[in-house]
Amino acid sequence: MDSFSCNLLIESKKHVEFLEKLHRIGVLTTPYRQKSADRYLDCWLPLLADIHRNHASCMLVPPPDVAWIFHCHRLAPGPYRKYLLQKYQDNSIEEICSPFLFQVEEDTTKEAVETRVEWNLRFPGEPFFLNLKDPSIDMPITESFCDMDGFHLIASVTEQNKFLWQVSDRKFKHDTFLQNAVERYQKFLLLSKSFHRGRGNDSMIVPTYDIDLMWHTHILYSIARYEADCIRIRGSFMNHDDSLNDRSSGSDLEMAFQQTKEAWQELYKEPYINSSDVALYRGEPPGEYYCLKFTCCDPNEDLLTETSAVDTQTPRPLEVFRDLPWVNAQFGLIPGEMAKAFIAVTRCGVHLKKDGYVFGKTSLGEGYFSLCTREAYLILLQKLKVNVRIATRKLHEHDMDTCRLCFRKPTAVEAIVHDQLVEVLDMLRACQNFAWVQYNATGPYKRLCVGVPATTRIVEPFPLNCVLNDSKSTGGYTLGDVCDAAGCSGYIKETCKPAQVDSNRALPNVRGRRRDGGWGFVIGAGDGGCACGGCGCGGGGCGGC
Numbered sequence: 180m181d182s183f184s185c186n187l188l189i190e191s192k193k194h195v196e197f198l199e200k201l202h203r204i205g206v207l208t209t210p211y212r213q214k215s216a217d218r219y220l221d222c223w224l225p226l227l228a229d230i231h232r233n234h235a236s237c238m239l240v241p242p243p244d245v246a247w248i249f250h251c252h253r254l255a256p257g258p259y260r261k262y263l264l265q266k267y268q269d270n271s272i273e274e275i276c277s278p279f280l281f282q283v284e285e286d287t288t289k290e291a292v293e294t295r296v297e298w299n300l301r302f303p304g305e306p307f308f309l310n311l312k313d314p315s316i317d318m319p320i321t322e323s324f325c326d327m328d329g330f331h332l333i334a335s336v337t338e339q340n341k342f343l344w345q346v347s348d349r350k351f352k353h354d355t356f357l358q359n360a361v362e363r364y365q366k367f368l369l370l371s372k373s374f375h376r377g378r379g380n381d382s383m384i385v386p387t388y389d390i391d392l393m394w395h396t397h398i399l400y401s402i403a404r405y406e407a408d409c410i411r412i413r414g415s416f417m418n419h420d421d422s423l424n425d426r427s428s429g430s431d432l433e434m435a436f437q438q439t440k441e442a443w444q445e446l447y448k449e450p451y452i453n454s455s456d457v458a459l460y461r462g463e464p465p466g467e468y469y470c471l472k473f474t475c476c477d478p479n480e481d482l483l484t485e486t487s488a489v490d491t492q493t494p495r496p497l498e499v500f501r502d503l504p505w506v507n508a509q510f511g512l513i514p515g516e517m518a519k520a521f522i523a524v525t526r527c528g529v530h531l532k533k534d535g536y537v538f539g540k541t542s543l544g545e546g547y548f549s550l551c552t553r554e555a556y557l558i559l560l561q562k563l564k565v566n567v568r569i570a571t572r573k574l575h576e577h578d579m580d581t582c583r584l585c586f587r588k589p590t591a592v593e594a595i596v597h598d599q600l601v602e603v604l605d606m607l608r609a610c611q612n613f614a615w616v617q618y619n620a621t622g623p624y625k626r627l628c629v630g631v632p633a634t635t636r637i638v639e640p641f642p643l644n645c646v647l648n649d650s651k652s653t654g655g656y657t658l659g660d661v662c663d664a665a666g667c668s669g670y671i672k673e674t675c676k677p678a679q680v681d682s683n684r685a686l687p688n689v690r691g692r693r694r695d696g697g698w699g700f701v702i703g704a705g706d707g708g709c710a711c712g713g714c715g716c717g718g719g720g721c722g723g724c
Contacts, residue, residue: 185404190396198342227239248332256418383435388459462534502624521547522546523545551623628646
């Protein structure tokens with residue numbers, strides 16, 4: 180494959196470090212200010228254009244608030260360059276800036292001092308550094324800032340302030356992972372050529388977050404070099420657009436991701452998500468992310484300890500939330516997160532499984548109910564009751580068809596099928612007991628403990644590999660197994676009324692457990708989608724199932 184015009188592995192490290200520094204000084208956690216918008220549009224861009232027009236040799240370094248808006252604007256290279264051409268008849272003024280630098284008041288480097296001097300010469304009434312805590316700068320964002328010829332910069336800034344959370348996993352500090360991400364990004368660019376040729380230039384190809392980090396880095400390093408690399412690798416320039424963030428089932432983003440996976444499999448004969456060297460959507464940032472004390476991963480920590488070592492200093496989320504009561508489904512948020520406990524859905528059609536949620540209907544309406552709510556377990560009990568009835572009927576029909584009740588000795592195949600059906604029925608009843616114990620507990624975490632051995636099916640703060648602290652009546656099944664057995668997806672008819680239960684439908688995609696503890700056969704086509712919590716995708720989107 181062709182190499183890039185910059186070292187993406189090294190530059191991506193600088194990129195993440197840049198985001199971490201902005202976070203530490205509060206830029207990513209402070210509400211956006213109209214003042215910062217004005218400083219970027221009315222001071223910084225004119226300064227860049229003037230310096231570039233006069234062919235000055237200085238390298239400019241922006242203040243933190245301006246650096247962040249500048250960063251987000253360039254991540255939409257098409258609209259960004261269009262704006263510069265309309266405003267300054269020059270679309271390459273960013274070339275006189277280092278892509279991942281900003282300065283603070285203590286900086287005394289030559290570039291930092293020269294930038295402040297040039298700013299003060301042109302804008303003597305505007306201080307170079309802005310006190311983000313000053314209440315006098317609080318003003319509503321104007322429409323001109325929100326909509327710049329069809330590009331919504333404020334939406335981009337709002338969305339990008341969460342990007343650090345998606346790339347703060349410890350594996351982003353390791354060269355092996357980053358090198359693999361560079362290679363995947365190159366394959367992603369090659370795929371986009373045939374992807375857009377077959378579906379049109381307006382079609383959306385969706386990256387996983389390891390690829391997206393390299394994509395962001397490539398653009399931010401130099402838009403001119405990014406364009407040249409795109410033309411060399413895929414034959415034309417490719418714009419980047421982060422404006423879509425609806426990850427619900429059936430959304431444009433979710434469907435585009437499914438198409439991307441299929442296209443990748445078809446071209447490269449390998450799964451798009453094929454190993455741990457892939458970064459998927461981690462969900463919305465937890466509340467701790469918006470605190471200045473939030474710290475990212477330790478770069479010196481061995482990547483191999485991610486799944487094997489136990490952090491004895493930090494208690495597991497399960498222990499932290501042990502004594503919490505049930506969350507109010509109507510108004511509550513999931514403990515430790517900013518996500519709603521109930522996500523209402525009105526769109527008709529199939530709704531896939533979503534990590535940590537159960538799809539169903541209560542007096543609040545239809546939608547996804549978090550496993551932190553009692554409503555979720557009531558829905559699980561209803562689903563499991565139907566599945567037990569179906570499994571019982573199937574077992575009875577099999578025994579009648581094979582004349583088992585007539586005392587005829589069954590064939591070997593008939594005996595195996597009978598044992599498998601009994602095993603599925605026993606599993607469903609054990610899962611019923613699990614859901615019943617949880618429903619009658621005083622809180623969502625009170626009766627749970629982490630299963631041994633631990634699995635990768637963990638969605639904090641609700642690990643789906645949990646078992647009950649008294650698992651005798653539940654067969655040692657995990658919470659994820661219960662969700663799989665119930666079928667956590669759903670369907671809303673075109674009349675927007677809940678679908679009636681069909682006793683002839685197939686069993687959900689549940690699996691029998693072999694005597695050696697492994698998973699065996701599969702019965703039924705299920706409700707669609709991935710197993711609840713099976714892939715950690717968070718319900719679809721950029722990097723999911």
